Amino acid sequence: MTTTVQRPEPPHTPPDGFHWEAIETDRDKWRLATWHEQRYRVCRNSPVHKCANMVTMATARTATSHGPVPKTWVRWWLYCDEHAYGRWIEHTRILQWRLVADV
Numbered sequence: 001m002t003t004t005v006q007r008p009e010p011p012h013t014p015p016d017g018f019h020w021e022a023i024e025t026d027r028d029k030w031r032l033a034t035w036h037e038q039r040y041r042v043c044r045n046s047p048v049h050k051c052a053n054m055v056t057m058a059t060a061r062t063a064t065s066h067g068p069v070p071k072t073w074v075r076w077w078l079y080c081d082e083h084a085y086g087r088w089i090e091h092t093r094i095l096q097w098r099l100v101a102d103v
């Protein structure tokens, strides 16, 4: 079975000599939301977090504690399709537009 995916429009008209290509987003930085997150977490859309859409993706944010021994760890911030900074999901992969020079 094939699913037709609705890709978002690229951010703007490419400048002369360039075009947009869909590339996979770095898997260390973005992942799909889990089943649990989709049901119980809200979109992180700043600054009010009032978006009611279902979350679909998560991005890694590094947090640092301010103790005598500073510690850093990764927190996953969740976003819906609309607020994932132009990213979209195709066949369980997260894609984004990249501007590339025409050959």
Ligand SMILES: [Zn+2]
Pocket: 043, 044, 045, 051, 052, 053, 079, 080, 081, 082, 083
């Ligand atoms: Zn949202």
